[in-house]
Amino acid sequence: MGELSRxxxxxxxxxxxxxxxxxxxxxxFFPIRDVCPHCHRESIGKMKxxxxxxxxxxxxxxxxxxxxxxxxxxxxxxxxxxxxxxGPVLTGQIVDAEKDAVEIGKRVKSVFRKIGEDGKxxxxxxxxxxxxx
Amino acid sequence: MSNNVxxxxxxxxxxxxxxxxxxRDLAVEAGLRAIENAGIYSKDIQILYGSNSLAGIINGQENxxxxxxxxxxxxAQNIPAVRIxxxxxxxxxxxxxxxxxxxxxxxxxxVVGGVEKMTDIFGNEVLDMMSSLLDREWEAFFGATPxxxxxxxxxxxxxxxNVKKDALAMMSVNDHANxxxxxxxxxxxxxxxxxxxxxxxxxxxxxxxxxxxxxxGASALVMASESYMKKNRLSGVKIAxxxxxxxxxxxxxxxxxxxxxxxxxAAKEAFKRSGLKPEDMSFVExxxxxxxxxxxxxxxxxxxxxxKASTLVEDDIKINGRxxxxxxxxLKAKGNPLGATGVGQFVEAFLQLSGKADKRQVKDAKYGIxxxxxxxxxxxxxxxVGGD
Ligand SMILES: [Zn+2]
Numbered sequence: 001m002g003e004l005s006r007x008x009x010x011x012x013x014x015x016x017x018x019x020x021x022x023x024x025x026x027x028x029f030f031p032i033r034d035v036c037p038h039c040h041r042e043s044i045g046k047m048k049x050x051x052x053x054x055x056x057x058x059x060x061x062x063x064x065x066x067x068x069x070x071x072x073x074x075x076x077x078x079x080x081x082x083x084x085x086x087g088p089v090l091t092g093q094i095v096d097a098e099k100d101a102v103e104i105g106k107r108v109k110s111v112f113r114k115i116g117e118d119g120k121x122x123x124x125x126x127x128x129x130x131x132x133x
Numbered sequence: 134m135s136n137n138v139x140x141x142x143x144x145x146x147x148x149x150x151x152x153x154x155x156x157r158d159l160a161v162e163a164g165l166r167a168i169e170n171a172g173i174y175s176k177d178i179q180i181l182y183g184s185n186s187l188a189g190i191i192n193g194q195e196n197x198x199x200x201x202x203x204x205x206x207x208x209a210q211n212i213p214a215v216r217i218x219x220x221x222x223x224x225x226x227x228x229x230x231x232x233x234x235x236x237x238x239x240x241x242x243x244v245v246g247g248v249e250k251m252t253d254i255f256g257n258e259v260l261d262m263m264s265s266l267l268d269r270e271w272e273a274f275f276g277a278t279p280x281x282x283x284x285x286x287x288x289x290x291x292x293x294x295n296v297k298k299d300a301l302a303m304m305s306v307n308d309h310a311n312x313x314x315x316x317x318x319x320x321x322x323x324x325x326x327x328x329x330x331x332x333x334x335x336x337x338x339x340x341x342x343x344x345x346x347x348x349x350g351a352s353a354l355v356m357a358s359e360s361y362m363k364k365n366r367l368s369g370v371k372i373a374x375x376x377x378x379x380x381x382x383x384x385x386x387x388x389x390x391x392x393x394x395x396x397x398x399a400a401k402e403a404f405k406r407s408g409l410k411p412e413d414m415s416f417v418e419x420x421x422x423x424x425x426x427x428x429x430x431x432x433x434x435x436x437x438x439x440x441k442a443s444t445l446v447e448d449d450i451k452i453n454g455r456x457x458x459x460x461x462x463x464l465k466a467k468g469n470p471l472g473a474t475g476v477g478q479f480v481e482a483f484l485q486l487s488g489k490a491d492k493r494q495v496k497d498a499k500y501g502i503x504x505x506x507x508x509x510x511x512x513x514x515x516x517x518v519g520g521d
Contacts, residue, residue, distance in 0.1 A: 031271050060292075060390055062284035063337040064276060068261035071276045079281050079336075081385050089385040091272045091282075104292060115275060127275070 014127035017052040017110060019088060028052075030088040054110030054128065056084040061094065061102055070116040078102055082130060093129045107133040137359040138235045139369030140518070142171020143483040145476075148319045148350035148468035156192050156250040160201045163351035163473075164246045171355035172367055175207050178355075179240045181214040184227035184247035185472035190262050192253050201246050220266040221422065223247065224352070224475020225377070225505030225514030231356050232375045241361040247476030248351035259347055266508040268383040280344050282384045282509045283423035284336035290391040290425060291338065294440030298338055302329035303446035304427035304458075305342045305465045311452060312462025314493040319348050319468030343424040348468030352477035370486045373409065373500065374517040376402035384509045393426075395513035396433040396504060403502070403515045404435070411435040415498040415519070416457040416485060418478040420506035422464045430504055431458070434515070457495045460485060475505030475514060482518045 012018055019030035023046030024039040030052060036043035061080035064071075071077065078094040080102070094102055095113065108130040115127045144166025146159050160183070168175060183197040194200065195216075202214035217227035224247040231243035251259060264273035267282065290296060306329050312318035324342060332340040362369055378398040381387050388394060404410060411434065419434075421427035428442040436456060437445055450458035461467045461481035464474060482501040484490040490498075500519035506512065 060285045060289035062281050062288060062339075063334070064278065064281045064284075065333075065337070066260065066278070066280060066335045067257065067276065068264060068273075068278065069257055070261070072257070074276070076334075077276060079276050079285070081285055081390070091277050091383070091385050092275050104289065125274070 015112065017054050017128060019050050019052050019086070020047045021050045022046065023048055028086045028088055030084065030090055050086070052084055052086050054084070055133070056082045056108060058094070058102065058104055058106050058108060059083050059089060060104055080130065082108055094131070095129045096131050101132060109133050135359055136236050136238060138232045138372045139357055139359060139362050140354050140372065140479060140483050141357045141362055141367050141369035142167045142173070142355035143353070143480040144170050145317055145352035145480050146350050147317050148348050148470060148477070150252050150347070151349040152252055154250070154349060156188055156194060156248060157200055157204045159250060159349065159351040160246050160248040161204050163248070163353040164201065164205050164244060167244065167353035167355050173242065173355060175205065176210065177242050178207060178210070178212060178244050180212055180231070180234055180243045181207070182227040182231050182243065182245045183214065183216040184223040184245060184476055185216055186218060186220050186223050186249060186266070187262055187471060188250065190265065191259070192250055201248070219512050220507035221420070221469070221471045222475060222505045222507035222512045222514050223472040224477065225503070225516065226475070226512070228354065228476060228479055228516065229375045229377055229514055232372055235356060235358050241358045243356045244353060245356065245476055246351065246353040247473035249470035249472045250349050251347045251470065252349050272383050272385070278336065279508065280339060280423060281336040283425055284339040285384070286390045286429070286509070287338055287423070287425035290429070290440070296440070296443050298330060299326060300428060300443035300446050301343060301424040302326055304421055304424045305329045307446070307450050308421065308459050308463035308465040308467070311460050311493055312466030314491070315462045315467060318462040318466055319346055320462070320466045339423060339425070345422045345464035345469035348470040350468060350470035350473050350477070352473045352480045354476060354479050354483070370483050370518055371520055372516060372518055373520050374403040374407035376400070376406065377512065377514045378402070379512050380510055382511050387510070391429050392439060393429055393433045393506070393510040393513060395510055396430055396506065396515065399513045399515035400434045400504070403517050407517045409500060409517060414456070414500050414502050416460055416495045416501045418459055418461060418463070418481055418501065418503045420464060420474070420504050421459065422469055422506070424465065426506070427458070427463070434502060434504060452493055452495060460490065460493045460495055478503040478505060479516070479518070486519050
């Protein structure tokens, strides 16, 4: 239903890791925000797009065994919170890593990969994942 | 006369996988039990709040307020009947709305009915629906589930505070022990620490015994103003304070992976408004949808310093301990029918504070604190009940 337009709408940010920056306090956000949660009205009209490096470190992670239908074929997968060098923390998978190689604090970089497939519409969704640096 | 608010009746269905029951008959059963328990008649109800999280996507049914009113037989009374939705904190949020409605003086009698019918969906499809309580586009899209994010918090917590997995498992052992004394609970079996530690992995380091089950069920309350209660010679349990707070939707946007700011702020507010302190509480009902949250919540409610809740899990949290936790059986073992969960905490508090909790009665129960939470902590509702 709304699936197709939702994926299309976010694709630029997911493909190129586009975030934005508050022109008032210089805080960087990902995903983009229309208003800075620290500066409120001072930030309106001052949020500037910024392309993120995709490099950062692992804040914490899990290995997911029990998955929704669209991720069954990837099971088990490693899901992490990653703090990008520019500041924002995001949620993403870590791939191509040896078992036990993933640890809190390790450096990672983003790669462009298939994320999941939608069983009903059959569309394949792309976006960022991370590999150990 | 004061505008204090009381719970004057409570009722619920069994919690569990109730394949043969529908959303509407669960809600009606709980509601009628609460009304009968309160000693009032349907015609006395002035406003109804339905509490539900996922009926729109699981059951294809919205308009829950009207559904409950209609099939409870009160449609022709033409009273307001609306649904309150705040994900898995819907129940606490609905009780709070009823509390505010009565406290304002606008209404004297309100019914809150929480219901969730989760087993209408088979297999892991329900996991996708439950992930709708996360940020769909920036968490769930990448493979996050509620359990996965709880596991991410758990790993960081265990590392930073050097806490062993045993401490998390003990929360589930305690829930099962208490649920074995509750006829309405989803699970009635006790579990050992070994069983809790060695179950099937769900999202490492969490396993099946760290996670609340997929539960059907309904819980309902009748609430009334003090003046109405006294005029009609009814009795009840006082709501001493009600507070709610909200935080960033996604876990990755929050200040901390293991401090629930929404719980901390709501708890502080509830203690301030009631003039009570953590040490005044006779028992706690926590939103332990995942075992790690039980530890984090004990800390954020003020019962232990950050990273130190593990010191309570050996003895203190037992029903006869210093700080009984989840006498109902908690979300892990009484069950977690999302929209009903927070209302169910009040059903337990009502029983405990009127001395009717049977084999799981907390001795000399005077005050209870109830914490109900949405998702990974985006909303928390904290109530303190009891006192004169
Ligand atoms: Zn700013």
